[in-house]
Amino acid sequence: MDSILTIENLHTQFFLDEGTVRAVDGVNLQIPRGKTLCVVGESGCGKSITAFSILQMISRPGRITDGSIVLHREEGDIELTQLPPDGKQMRRIRGAEVAMIFQEPMTSLSPVHTVGSQIAEAVRLHMRVDKREARARAVHIMERVGMPDPEGRYAQYPHEMSGGLRQRAVIAMALSCRPQLLIADEPTTALDVTIQAQILALMRELQAELDMAILLITHDLGVVAQMADEVAVMYWGRVVEYGSVERIFSAPQHPYTEALLRSLPGLHIERKSQLQAIRGSVPDPFQRLDGCAFHTRCDECEPGLCDTGQRPLLHAIETGHLSACLRRKERPSDG
Amino acid sequence: MIHLILKRLLWMMPTLLAISFISFALIQLPPGDYLTSYITALEETGESVAEEQVEALRQRYNLDEPFFIQYGKWLNNLLPFGFTRQDSGSYLWMYSEGGVRSFNWPGFKWPDFGMSFEWNRQVVELIGERIFLTVVISIVTLLFTWALAIPIGIYSAVRQYSIGDYAFSVLGFIGLATPNFLLALIFMYIGYSVFGVSAGGLFSPEYVEAEWSVAKFADLIAHLWIPVIVIGTSGTAGLIRVMRGNLLDELPKQYVMTARAKGLSPWTLLVRYPVRVALNPLISTIGWVLPGIVSGSVIVAVVLGLPTTGPLLLRALQNQDMYLAGSMVMLLSFLTVIGTLLSDILLLWLDPRIRYEGKA
Ligand SMILES: Nc1ncnc2c1ncn2[C@@H]1O[C@H](COP(=O)(O)OP(=O)(O)O)[C@@H](O)[C@H]1O
Ligand SMILES: [Mg+2]
Numbered sequence: 192m193d194s195i196l197t198i199e200n201l202h203t204q205f206f207l208d209e210g211t212v213r214a215v216d217g218v219n220l221q222i223p224r225g226k227t228l229c230v231v232g233e234s235g236c237g238k239s240i241t242a243f244s245i246l247q248m249i250s251r252p253g254r255i256t257d258g259s260i261v262l263h264r265e266e267g268d269i270e271l272t273q274l275p276p277d278g279k280q281m282r283r284i285r286g287a288e289v290a291m292i293f294q295e296p297m298t299s300l301s302p303v304h305t306v307g308s309q310i311a312e313a314v315r316l317h318m319r320v321d322k323r324e325a326r327a328r329a330v331h332i333m334e335r336v337g338m339p340d341p342e343g344r345y346a347q348y349p350h351e352m353s354g355g356l357r358q359r360a361v362i363a364m365a366l367s368c369r370p371q372l373l374i375a376d377e378p379t380t381a382l383d384v385t386i387q388a389q390i391l392a393l394m395r396e397l398q399a400e401l402d403m404a405i406l407l408i409t410h411d412l413g414v415v416a417q418m419a420d421e422v423a424v425m426y427w428g429r430v431v432e433y434g435s436v437e438r439i440f441s442a443p444q445h446p447y448t449e450a451l452l453r454s455l456p457g458l459h460i461e462r463k464s465q466l467q468a469i470r471g472s473v474p475d476p477f478q479r480l481d482g483c484a485f486h487t488r489c490d491e492c493e494p495g496l497c498d499t500g501q502r503p504l505l506h507a508i509e510t511g512h513l514s515a516c517l518r519r520k521e522r523p524s525d526g
Numbered sequence: 527m528i529h530l531i532l533k534r535l536l537w538m539m540p541t542l543l544a545i546s547f548i549s550f551a552l553i554q555l556p557p558g559d560y561l562t563s564y565i566t567a568l569e570e571t572g573e574s575v576a577e578e579q580v581e582a583l584r585q586r587y588n589l590d591e592p593f594f595i596q597y598g599k600w601l602n603n604l605l606p607f608g609f610t611r612q613d614s615g616s617y618l619w620m621y622s623e624g625g626v627r628s629f630n631w632p633g634f635k636w637p638d639f640g641m642s643f644e645w646n647r648q649v650v651e652l653i654g655e656r657i658f659l660t661v662v663i664s665i666v667t668l669l670f671t672w673a674l675a676i677p678i679g680i681y682s683a684v685r686q687y688s689i690g691d692y693a694f695s696v697l698g699f700i701g702l703a704t705p706n707f708l709l710a711l712i713f714m715y716i717g718y719s720v721f722g723v724s725a726g727g728l729f730s731p732e733y734v735e736a737e738w739s740v741a742k743f744a745d746l747i748a749h750l751w752i753p754v755i756v757i758g759t760s761g762t763a764g765l766i767r768v769m770r771g772n773l774l775d776e777l778p779k780q781y782v783m784t785a786r787a788k789g790l791s792p793w794t795l796l797v798r799y800p801v802r803v804a805l806n807p808l809i810s811t812i813g814w815v816l817p818g819i820v821s822g823s824v825i826v827a828v829v830l831g832l833p834t835t836g837p838l839l840l841r842a843l844q845n846q847d848m849y850l851a852g853s854m855v856m857l858l859s860f861l862t863v864i865g866t867l868l869s870d871i872l873l874l875w876l877d878p879r880i881r882y883e884g885k886a
Contacts, residue, residue: 248786277792286789298780301799302879303806313788348878361784 201258210477214240216428232425287317290365294377296358307345355386427484434512444514545859640849660834679769701763726831772804816865
């Protein structure tokens, strides 16, 4: 597989007075070039922290403690965790090669700067253009993301725009330097359903145009079905299943993935089965669990196998489909 | 925006009128008046005052008139428009000496703040000769406060819970808790014993009456730092807390992350985004500088013997020097209202969110 980014054994931890939070606890992930990888999982499972780790935007008391994140560029590979977080090289990558958009369109733009100037600033940071040219490019990209009257909108402030328009502006800013990878952390969670569909369609459209990879974080399997080429399911700081969107929906291998699918209306394979919330709740983040982290909530948990030893690694079910379930590793025919 | 400012200006009028009335009432509130206390003071020293003389003074200053008439005349004198005074205490509705009814039309005129009984001089003169140095001290103190508090506030927020943050917090609380006059005494002592600067005042004795010159200016600078530090310390300490708190509120906000994800350098990012937003609430404190110019740190000024307006106001109030006290209280309130308006306009200009609400 041709990847734009490879994450190996990533550990990101927060050192608090109450203890250590293992927010990301051994994530392995490859983001395919030009495609969309969706990361799903309940809230608190480490999706956002994985994304922030890629850009090295983890602030104290958090720190990447282990693992590697390699960006595959035309000029050669670069290991991001080795770069100083706010050094020149990292800053050149942020916004230019890897851009990120956030969940809250209401607060992701500065309230005291015009929307246009915030987009133009990104252009000026990464491209050698003068102010007028930067402005022209900003207006152009604003038009491209479907903002009506981009000239007029340029001088407006975020509070003068609707949530949908703001998220378009944020997308314009992120895409203004034609990044190869766009990280989108729940970009539509705060929006109305219709606006959400529009924004997702826009992202697909621009992805094709720019040939860019998208790492889309969501806890909404409906969004996954609509957007994903590949899916990574995360639980408690780790990827527990990885596969193409078809495989994940039609032949999930990990009990957690199955439970997630069951909890979602209208998407489950057996249409008549009842909606079911996942039993129990996510374990306390300070805890350390032996074996598979999901064993506390898993119906198929086998004492002596699932609750002892190291956390299980991903293993291949078939090409491109990986799972970390200990039981089904033994009896793959069950799947 | 213009509309909003005009509206605010219009609203100021009734406010100012109410303030003037309350000021006047307050001045009149204590029993007796200036003349009574003046006469008592004279009699205590053994001098006697002729009845006729007292009566003449009473007439001259309208002291026997009803409260509202006194207030009306006082207000009329303060305003830059209205009836002009013909001679001491006579207005259009009075007969002039020749028995001919003189009449003058209301129009524009210079405000007349009246006489100070105690100093036997024009109030305008008294305030005028002190206002320049008062303004100098106020502005220098303001600059000192901001120049110190803003960088320290930023540092404390960015390095929250670091040793530096704790050190500044402790210093700040000591600064807040130390009474200004105590600080004044300490600095006077240090100034005298270490730097050999004469204690108190803004000038060395030889320059007090001298014409302005380079040497006098240098002398002023040498004396200025003591009052500036004494007056500015508690303000600085307070402002550090405000700045630190504001910035701590802004730092974790999403737009800071967005800007960082753009690739901005940490310093540019900090100054251009969260600090810029965190400064806005400070702007609203600028309004308080103006009234501070008149009343500013009265006690410190008394202790340090500063030739500023603060001690003048204190004395006028103590002695029921009606016109002087009234004018100053009025001026004070006026400056407060103007200052608030100014900081509102500034905020309106700096913060698009407020501008937007105003429009909507
Ligand atoms: N700044 C922080 N300090 C301490 N713990 C944090 C911080 N940010 C995130 N965490 C913890 O890391 C874990 C993963 O968080 P996150 O990646 O935001 O989850 P999500 O999958 O919902 O995006 C959570 O348990 C959260 O409590
Ligand atoms: Mg999240």
